[in-house]
Amino acid sequence: MARWRVWLLPALLAVAQFALWPGLVLARGDTVDPVRAAAVLAVVALVVGALCFRRRASVAVTVVVAAGISLGAAVLPGEEFFVSGDALLVVSVADFVALFSVAALRGRRTTLLVLAGLVVWQAALLAATSETPGDYPFDLVISACSYALVAAAGRVRRRWVADRSAAERRLAEAQEARREAAAAERRRLARELHDVTAHHLTSIVVNASAAQLLGDQRPELRAEALEFAARTGRETLVALRRLVAILPVGEELPNPPAPSLADLADDFRQLGQLVIVETAGEPPPEVAQALHGIAREALTNTLRYAPGGTVRLRCSSGPEGTELLVEDDGDAGAGATAGLGGGRGLTGMRERAQALGGTLAAGPRDGPGWRVHAVLPAGVSVPKRIGRLRSQAVLDAGLVLLTLVLPLAGVAVAIEDDGLAPARWTLILLALVAHSVPLLWRRQHPWPVLVAVTLTTWLGPLLMLARVPPRDGGWLFLFSVGADLVAVYTVAALARPRRSWLAPVAALASTALALVVLEAVEPRADAEAGSDGPLLFAVVFVSLTVLASLILAVPLGVSWLAGSAARRRRLRRLDREEGAVAAAAAQAELRARDERARVAAGLRDAVVEHAARVPRAAEESDLAGVLHSAREALAAMRALLDGLGGPATRATAEQEVPSP
Numbered sequence: 001m002a003r004w005r006v007w008l009l010p011a012l013l014a015v016a017q018f019a020l021w022p023g024l025v026l027a028r029g030d031t032v033d034p035v036r037a038a039a040v041l042a043v044v045a046l047v048v049g050a051l052c053f054r055r056r057a058s059v060a061v062t063v064v065v066a067a068g069i070s071l072g073a074a075v076l077p078g079e080e081f082f083v084s085g086d087a088l089l090v091v092s093v094a095d096f097v098a099l100f101s102v103a104a105l106r107g108r109r110t111t112l113l114v115l116a117g118l119v120v121w122q123a124a125l126l127a128a129t130s131e132t133p134g135d136y137p138f139d140l141v142i143s144a145c146s147y148a149l150v151a152a153a154g155r156v157r158r159r160w161v162a163d164r165s166a167a168e169r170r171l172a173e174a175q176e177a178r179r180e181a182a183a184a185e186r187r188r189l190a191r192e193l194h195d196v197t198a199h200h201l202t203s204i205v206v207n208a209s210a211a212q213l214l215g216d217q218r219p220e221l222r223a224e225a226l227e228f229a230a231r232t233g234r235e236t237l238v239a240l241r242r243l244v245a246i247l248p249v250g251e252e253l254p255n256p257p258a259p260s261l262a263d264l265a266d267d268f269r270q271l272g273q274l275v276i277v278e279t280a281g282e283p284p285p286e287v288a289q290a291l292h293g294i295a296r297e298a299l300t301n302t303l304r305y306a307p308g309g310t311v312r313l314r315c316s317s318g319p320e321g322t323e324l325l326v327e328d329d330g331d332a333g334a335g336a337t338a339g340l341g342g343g344r345g346l347t348g349m350r351e352r353a354q355a356l357g358g359t360l361a362a363g364p365r366d367g368p369g370w371r372v373h374a375v376l377p378a379g380v381s382v383p384k385r386i387g388r389l390r391s392q393a394v395l396d397a398g399l400v401l402l403t404l405v406l407p408l409a410g411v412a413v414a415i416e417d418d419g420l421a422p423a424r425w426t427l428i429l430l431a432l433v434a435h436s437v438p439l440l441w442r443r444q445h446p447w448p449v450l451v452a453v454t455l456t457t458w459l460g461p462l463l464m465l466a467r468v469p470p471r472d473g474g475w476l477f478l479f480s481v482g483a484d485l486v487a488v489y490t491v492a493a494l495a496r497p498r499r500s501w502l503a504p505v506a507a508l509a510s511t512a513l514a515l516v517v518l519e520a521v522e523p524r525a526d527a528e529a530g531s532d533g534p535l536l537f538a539v540v541f542v543s544l545t546v547l548a549s550l551i552l553a554v555p556l557g558v559s560w561l562a563g564s565a566a567r568r569r570r571l572r573r574l575d576r577e578e579g580a581v582a583a584a585a586a587q588a589e590l591r592a593r594d595e596r597a598r599v600a601a602g603l604r605d606a607v608v609e610h611a612a613r614v615p616r617a618a619e620e621s622d623l624a625g626v627l628h629s630a631r632e633a634l635a636a637m638r639a640l641l642d643g644l645g646g647p648a649t650r651a652t653a654e655q656e657v658p659s660p
Contacts, residue, residue: 006052006054006055007052009051009097010048010049010051010052010094011048013047013048013051013090013091013093013094013097014044014048014091016090017040017044017088017089017090017091018044020087020089020090021040021087021088021089022037022040036087039072040072040087040088043068043069043071043072043088043091044088044091046064046068047064047065047068047069047072047091047094048091048094050064050065050068050094050098051065051094051097051098054097054098054101055101055105058098058101058102058105058106059102059106059110059114061098061101062095062098062099062101062102062114062118065094065095065097065098066095066098066118066121068094069088069091069092069094069095070121070125072087072088072091072092073088073092073125073129095118096146096147096150099114099115099118099147099150099151099154100150100151100153100154100157101154102114102151102154103115103150103151103152103153103154103155103157103158103391104154104155104157104158104161105158108155111151111154111155114151115147115148115151118147119143119144119147122140122143122144122147123140123143126139126140126143145398145401148394148398149394149395149398151391151394152391152392152394152395152398153391153395154391155391156391156392156395159391164577167577167578167581170577170581171577171580171581171584174580174581174584174585174588175584177584177585177588178584178585178587178588178591181587181588181589181591181592181595182591182592182594182595184592185591185592185595185596185599186595186599187351189595189596189599190347190348190641191347191348191351191352193603193607193637193640193641194297194345194348194637194641199296199297199300200232200233200235200236200239201236201611201614201630201633201634201637202300202303202304202634203228203232203271203300203303204228204229204232204233204614204626204627204630205627205630205631205634206271206272206303206304206307207224207225207228207229207271208225208229208623208626208627208630209627210225210272211224211225211623212623212624212627222623225623225626226618226621226623226626227618229614229615229617229618229626229630230615230618230619233611233614233615233618233626233630234615236611236614236633237608237611237612237614237615240603240607240608240611241608261277261279261291261292261295261313261315262277262279264292264295264296264299265277265299265313268299268303268311271303272307272308273299273302273303273307273308273309273311274308274309274310274311275299275311275313276310276311276312276313277313277315278312278313278314278315279314279315279316280315280316280317280318281316281317281318281322282317283315283317283322283376284378286356287317287322287356287376290352290353290355290356290358290376291315291322291324291374291376293348293349293352294324294326294349294352294353294360294372294374295313295315295324295326297345297348297349298313298326298349298362298372299311299313299326300345301345301370301372302326302328302330302370305330305370306328306329306330306369306370307330308330309328309329309330309369310328310329311326311327311328312325312326312327312328313325313326314326318378319378320377320378321358321375321376321377321378322375322376322378323373323374323375323376324372324373324374324375324376325371325372325373325374326371326372327365327369327370327371327372328369328370329367329368329369330368330369330370346362349362349372349374353374353375353376356376356377357376357377358374358375358376358377359374359375360372360373360374360375361373361374392443393440396439396440396442396443397440399439399486400436400437400439400440402482403436403439403480403482403483403486404432404433404436406479406482407432407476407477407479407480408429408432410475410476410479411425411428411429411432411476414428414469414470414473414476420469420470424468424469427463427468428463428468428469428476431456431459431460431463431477432476432477432480434456434459435453435456435457435459435480435483436453436480436482436483438452438453438456438483438487439453439483439486439487439490442486442487442490442494443490443494446487446490446491446494446495447491447495447503449487449490450487450488450490450491450503450506450507453483453484453487453507454484454487454506454507454510454511455510457480457484457510457511457514458510458514459477460474460476460477460480460514460518461514461517461518461521464518464521465521474518474519474521477515477518478515481511481552481555484507484511484556485555485556485559486559487503487507488503488504488507488556488559488560488563489559489560489562489563489566490563491503491560491563492559492560492561492562492563492564492566492567493562493563493564493566493567493570494563494567497564497567500560500563500564501560503560504553504556504557504559504560507556508549508552508553508556509549511548511552511556512545512548512549512552513545513548515548516541516544516545516548519544520541599640602640603640607633607636607637607640609636610629610630610632610633610636611629611633613625613629613632614626614629614630614633617629
């Protein structure tokens, strides 16, 4: 916030305070006691000066402001001054400003503690200064409600600022995604390409190499290797062509449910690896997919670098998360198929773990062999908040009370002047409350609330017909029009704009007619109606209805215009915020599509061509051709992956490996 905006409000309070006192006192020609003037100046300086620091230390400022106002009230007796009996009337609202700052800047617990402290402090002050004990409960309730409404307004402001900050973050993230779209798509494609080719092609090379080396001793290995190459080569070719088909950005290749780690271990046992599996617990589906990908890549690396060795695969899953450990006892870097990797294995495993908020470390063991250790956290569940009163609901309740202030004050006057019986004024109170209470649901159901408010307007005429209010008591219901104004504003601000104009029209017709009927059914009106005649009565009735409509059209129209303006401002803000995010996202999508098309073209021209020769050579019983084509496909894939991102080879991994 700009610095001038921090001190502007305190400065305005100081100017208004000095204009009230001693300004008005001097304007009357009265003298001002220099001692008291100095005391007012000191209190105003203390309070206003403290408010200038409300954004840095809102709680401390609230304490100082409350103490300063209390000190001023004790030093300056209010009865000597003519404006509401209080020389510090303007500066006395500073505690509301301080409380608003606390609610807007601090957490909910701090806000509640400060609110409770102010209410207790005010209760003590009222108890010490109240001259009429009967007014103490009423004054305390008014004070507590005022503080609660201010605190609720501050919380609403806090959420509004948080929403704007979140919109700025979304825009920044969208712009960053736009800048990094091509690189992110390259990384995603590299991971997919590595997943669908490396394991299968490496398995073909291992099988074919073993069949060539041991062909004289075990001739059956040649037929098995050719059959395996034909089947696996066709699967690899299908996966590659599916990848070349250029799916929409953000759509992953269709993945079947991940097989269990035991089934994965069986596949590698058929390739000559001795895999020992230990599992405990059942991971969630999304974690199981990541575990399968990590374990498959780790086992493929052992097939490359430690063929024929013993591999231990341990997986444990529980409420705290899932841990995967893959260890082999071979000599890292040794083996007939070393060097076949594309340099993306470790990077892909880490990306899988990081996508779920986990970590992965890979490196040599203390003894011979290699270790891959992944830790994936459990899903985070957000606890439900039950029975927590929202700040907006507090403001709506305050709005309802505000619409009831004048009607309830009128009822109090009628009780005192006319001596209404409890049963009669209770019915009047219930009618007034029923007219305003629907406003509590105005945000969720603006049109039904307007209908309810419009219908309850007729409770006044009904009570007059039942002779519940006193004679000439129709004026008690005149001040309830505030609820109609709020209902019309809400429809214009929150409902669909196409038919919102019906709200002021409906409220105008119902309210104007109800008020005229209210006047007509009063007892004095009944007495005069017989002498006036029905024709004159009808003319007067229509004239009064038109007059009431003209009078009410102005406030109802202003309410509708204000609500419509608020709606337009909100929509413009949302369009400005979300439109910028959508534009950045669209640009990111275009960049990612372009990158995907470029990579797919290179994949089609290089890897697919060599991979297609593998099943053909296997069908022709050409084991040497199978081995050559599989190696060429792996080399082409490695070259393509090198173009997509820097290699991260197993031999150069530098991350520290934690103990299992």
